Amino acid sequence: MKVGIVGATGYGGVELYRLLSNHPHVEECILYSSSDMDVSYTHVYPQLNTLSEHVLKDIDIEEMKANLDVLFLATPPGVSSKLSPSFMGTNVKLIDLSGDLRLRNKASYEQWYKRPAVNGDILEQTVYGLSELNKESIKHAKIIANPGCFPTATILGLAPLVEKQFIQVDSIIVDAKTGVSGAGRNASQATHFSEVNENIKIYKVHEHQHIPEIEQALQQVNPEVPYITFHTHLIPMTRGIMATINASLKDTLSTEQLINEYRQYYQDSSFVRVRSQGEFPSTKEVYASNFCDIGLSVDTRTNRVTIVAVIDNLMKGAAGQAVQNFNIMNGFDETSGIKLAPIYP
Amino acid sequence: MKVGIVGATGYGGVELYRLLSNHPHVEECILYSSSDMDVSYTHVYPQLNTLSEHVLKDIDIEEMKANLDVLFLATPPGVSSKLSPSFMGTNVKLIDLSGDLRLRNKASYEQWYKRPAVNGDILEQTVYGLSELNKESIKHAKIIANPGCFPTATILGLAPLVEKQFIQVDSIIVDAKTGVSGAGRNASQATHFSEVNENIKIYKVHEHQHIPEIEQALQQVNPEVPYITFHTHLIPMTRGIMATINASLKDTLSTEQLINEYRQYYQDSSFVRVRSQGEFPSTKEVYASNFCDIGLSVDTRTNRVTIVAVIDNLMKGAAGQAVQNFNIMNGFDETSGIKLAPIYP
Amino acid sequence: MKVGIVGATGYGGVELYRLLSNHPHVEECILYSSSDMDVSYTHVYPQLNTLSEHVLKDIDIEEMKANLDVLFLATPPGVSSKLSPSFMGTNVKLIDLSGDLRLRNKASYEQWYKRPAVNGDILEQTVYGLSELNKESIKHAKIIANPGCFPTATILGLAPLVEKQFIQVDSIIVDAKTGVSGAGRNASQATHFSEVNENIKIYKVHEHQHIPEIEQALQQVNPEVPYITFHTHLIPMTRGIMATINASLKDTLSTEQLINEYRQYYQDSSFVRVRSQGEFPSTKEVYASNFCDIGLSVDTRTNRVTIVAVIDNLMKGAAGQAVQNFNIMNGFDETSGIKLAPIYP
Amino acid sequence: MKVGIVGATGYGGVELYRLLSNHPHVEECILYSSSDMDVSYTHVYPQLNTLSEHVLKDIDIEEMKANLDVLFLATPPGVSSKLSPSFMGTNVKLIDLSGDLRLRNKASYEQWYKRPAVNGDILEQTVYGLSELNKESIKHAKIIANPGCFPTATILGLAPLVEKQFIQVDSIIVDAKTGVSGAGRNASQATHFSEVNENIKIYKVHEHQHIPEIEQALQQVNPEVPYITFHTHLIPMTRGIMATINASLKDTLSTEQLINEYRQYYQDSSFVRVRSQGEFPSTKEVYASNFCDIGLSVDTRTNRVTIVAVIDNLMKGAAGQAVQNFNIMNGFDETSGIKLAPIYP
Known part of the structure; x- marks a missing residue:
């Protein structure tokens, strides 16, 4: 599959990259950043030297629609609210790691997040991606709100x-x-x-x-x-x-x-x-x-x-769980690419 | 006043020493250790070089009775239970930083500490040294059970x-x-x-x-x-x-x-x-x-x-509070020697 | 291949296990410990729950000779000196993570390590396993002294x-x-x-x-x-x-x-x-x-x-390098099982 | 003595305050900040609650000249270069904790600091405040360049x-x-x-x-x-x-x-x-x-x-050494207010 990560320069983004770049069912991983476009990914994250030759790309929704099967949004608050509606009705599945799509009640969102809720009816199509509770819904989801840590x-x-x-x-x-x-x-x-x-x-x-x-x-x-x-x-x-x-x-x-x-x-x-x-x-x-x-x-x-x-807040609390959802919604083994032993000590 | 510290090699003991060696009403501070007797205190704690010339002394109850006004017990569980009864009826005031004398109910002590409670009626003469609740009793106390952290x-x-x-x-x-x-x-x-x-x-x-x-x-x-x-x-x-x-x-x-x-x-x-x-x-x-x-x-x-x-568990949770009790039971200003600004950052 | 780890309860041992249990060319990994024999490995290292069902075995040289292709020694100083000579002339390849076999000069070993050097002529058959310098020798080695961190x-x-x-x-x-x-x-x-x-x-x-x-x-x-x-x-x-x-x-x-x-x-x-x-x-x-x-x-x-x-002292400085040597001496790709991205942050 | 601290909101400044507010020869300590004027000091540093009632003042050179005996500059690079010349020929002694006045060679300063050196001949009157080498000069100094950590x-x-x-x-x-x-x-x-x-x-x-x-x-x-x-x-x-x-x-x-x-x-x-x-x-x-x-x-x-x-970089490497210089240049005991035992552990 071809996947994209928006917000690849953040900690959630780079953890997603670590997992997806070794995932058996991911053929290509495209990295997007609104702040560092055209920058080499290893310039931002030197630990990836020899492991990545990616250059960060600017966000281009048409290109994403044309090229991607799944798009991960590892973005600050408010970004997914703006980006996600563009993908409704397309073939691109979304996995949103931000909090923008998690609360079904828009008033509650606005009260607790102190910012406007997403427009439109995207929330009705969004599945809360805690697979231990919602695995069946996730299998058929087009949009996943990945749970908070x-x-x-x-x-x-x-x-x-x-x-x-x-x-x-x-x-x-x-x-x-x-x-x-x-x-x-x-x-x-x-x-x-x-x-x-x-x-x-x-x-x-x-x-x-x-x-x-x-x-x-x-x-x-x-x-x-x-x-x-x-x-x-x-x-x-x-x-x-x-x-x-x-x-x-x-x-x-x-x-x-x-x-x-x-x-x-x-x-x-x-x-x-x-x-x-x-x-x-x-x-x-x-x-x-x-x-x-x-x-x-x-x-x-x-x-x-x-x-x-x-x-681990960056794994089961963010990137790992996102890949788990990716696996379930695409019919792969739930543990593909993420059955990793803890690092100890 | 002449004071002694049993357990001077522990963290509570060395924090007590830091405070008592600069206390305006302490004339002499004698250090005891059952494990390191005759050892120079700066050998154990090199940070005290030029600040201490003490040699650790073995525990000698008769010598303590003869020389000390106040004895601080900064000892592991079970030690105070054995040492403290020897000082009943003497002029030596005790401040016990261990948990041995804190619980008035001996059965409760034995249940939670899983070791024998102190013998005799020493608990009746012991005051729980949380001065914010018990200042009046502390003023007249001969034995203080210094609260846990x-x-x-x-x-x-x-x-x-x-x-x-x-x-x-x-x-x-x-x-x-x-x-x-x-x-x-x-x-x-x-x-x-x-x-x-x-x-x-x-x-x-x-x-x-x-x-x-x-x-x-x-x-x-x-x-x-x-x-x-x-x-x-x-x-x-x-x-x-x-x-x-x-x-x-x-x-x-x-x-x-x-x-x-x-x-x-x-x-x-x-x-x-x-x-x-x-x-x-x-x-x-x-x-x-x-x-x-x-x-x-x-x-x-x-x-x-x-x-x-x-x-700070070693200050208000141990040595600092012990000195606060020392001040109160001897009629000094409650803050003598311990009105120290926090170290930040 | 069938491999064994002596010293599996140490940090080097558990890091070896993390790598070898996911290694594409390792069929079975047997864990030995002289201190915790018959104990479940997950009892020692709960992070391995659901990832390991091993029980720690006592060291039994005859059983090792019969069952293992490669034996990793992740042991304290002095243990390899005693164990390794037993494997000379057998089919079991040794990779020793301790310092016992690293110095070719026995007098130097005894001077710096302050303990007796290994007996016999095992050092002549030992290759210092820094593959960046000695890859050719490692390919043909029976005994590897894995370099220090x-x-x-x-x-x-x-x-x-x-x-x-x-x-x-x-x-x-x-x-x-x-x-x-x-x-x-x-x-x-x-x-x-x-x-x-x-x-x-x-x-x-x-x-x-x-x-x-x-x-x-x-x-x-x-x-x-x-x-x-x-x-x-x-x-x-x-x-x-x-x-x-x-x-x-x-x-x-x-x-x-x-x-x-x-x-x-x-x-x-x-x-x-x-x-x-x-x-x-x-x-x-x-x-x-x-x-x-x-x-x-x-x-x-x-x-x-x-x-x-x-x-990373436990990876390239110990277990990772040991697996790299394992790969080279067995003709596998040098990076098999150890091409892992750094964890960041 | 009346002393002032410019840059009281920085770590060097608050460490100076900790020392000077308990110094036996300091009668008053005035705190200046260009960024937080009119703010309560305990708002910036809550650890000083009940220990300070200071309000941060804006920098006013005439007021400083009128009120202060000694002014400590705990400021970012470039500030002392601008402030210090105003105090030449006045009765206010300066102790500068920044690097602005440390290098006697202006070209060297500009090469290494990559900013303009101080104007005028203030460097000729400045003494490098490492008392272990320069105690005699410090005794008579009007301006001290406090050494780097x-x-x-x-x-x-x-x-x-x-x-x-x-x-x-x-x-x-x-x-x-x-x-x-x-x-x-x-x-x-x-x-x-x-x-x-x-x-x-x-x-x-x-x-x-x-x-x-x-x-x-x-x-x-x-x-x-x-x-x-x-x-x-x-x-x-x-x-x-x-x-x-x-x-x-x-x-x-x-x-x-x-x-x-x-x-x-x-x-x-x-x-x-x-x-x-x-x-x-x-x-x-x-x-x-x-x-x-x-x-x-x-x-x-x-x-x-x-x-x-x-x-400790904030003590002997900054504030403690500045107070040591303050002591020496004013004829006090070198250790006044700074003979503090290390905090351990």
């Missing part, structure tokens, strides 16, 4: 509990921690090394735009979930997300029972790994891989359950 | 809410993160650089020995608190603790109202700083200082309040 | 200069920096997170056992090199080595001329990449890959040349 | 060797490593966390503006030094500089002899600490202190000496 870990950590109605629906509290690469490649005071190193910060308290995305997905599996509490912290590391999730059980369930439920729920999910009792995953154990690892424990004192879900 | 941040973050009965008492969920120095100076696989760097781990899930310590202190200000949920995470940094605290409000309160309540509650507490609306502290903002900084926000969607409390 | 970067950075006699032979000064994973998986005070983080240390000044290994390799290409000065520093990161190399030019050469010489010298070396004028590689640009990237610059003020060579 | 470590590491003519003058090669705070507080791609973490970079190869500053200082103690080779590397840590220095001995000298020479040379220097044979300092051992620690070793194989000098 925090939502991926959080929803996978919660879906069995919520769907099976094991918990009090208003009791969900999630404490999430992320490495800095989630903030992208552009420098800012907030990601300045001297400010981040030897430091933890909480940010966007009660205002993170991933909150409605998580709520929408949980409500898909159980419409009674009213809201969640969700916090995000910046941690002095580059890659990795951990979601530490708390909820109150409705009935008495043992840790062992719940682990069995999770394993059953994810038995067909190649990239979800549920740990045994007493074991919890760390982020390094999924580093540079597409896995989501989950550990959990019931606290009999409080009758609360604690779930820990970890991913 | 996580409890210090968590209790200070919760005390106003709990004491004033603003929250549902069974709704407290705390997600804590710590730098690695809290694990002490002894090397282990869990603190090996290659395992900790670029990684987040959760540990002791539902089993951390600081849980009963926090519950005991909260029950002191409001006996109706039944339990808390409390998680600890290891973060790739050396110093700093952040407690992210969630609780459900009983009534409707604004962020501004709560901030005012906190500021009033801590108006006489030199080391607690409550941030303005919209501002949250990061751990680096208290680095190497004795401050506990607190930020908070009410989420009107969920009627939950989120409080963030940060400390 | 520092020597790999340093020798590759110096070989063209030394072989072509561009520099004064007694003028070489190398300042090397390494991430902590080079020290292995066992915890120690020297690799304790709180000691390494926010810190740089120099170690083994003038006494590093890689000094004679580098000198031996340089003398292979130019016997007149009398010695080098070589320093090693521990840096707060997990992976990566940078060698910053200085030497005095004999004649006047421009940076451009030297870059051309280097590119010519390494034109058939798939994993050496020479940067253009004005560009220098950073360690992250080879992270988790088998590349050695080189940048250089002539200082016309001093007539010295500065060369910077970077590798 | 790299030059401080390098010159202190080399001065005894060079002055006593122990080494071949053309043999000096220095490999320096720095934490990121030396790059200042402004964010850039080069200091973006995701680019710096788990990475080492070399930068400004053969072009660093600190090269002529070091050469000028070495030529002051021995005019025969023709040049040095000097490299700078960016390390994933916030504070700290290590200079690893190599030189060829003219005669045979033992490590012990040289250590004695160094100790004698620095016997009146409160902040230089020379380690014993076999010991080398790490940067953490001077963290947040004004010390420069030095270790050295003679390599009898090569007859080269290796010296390692470490400082």
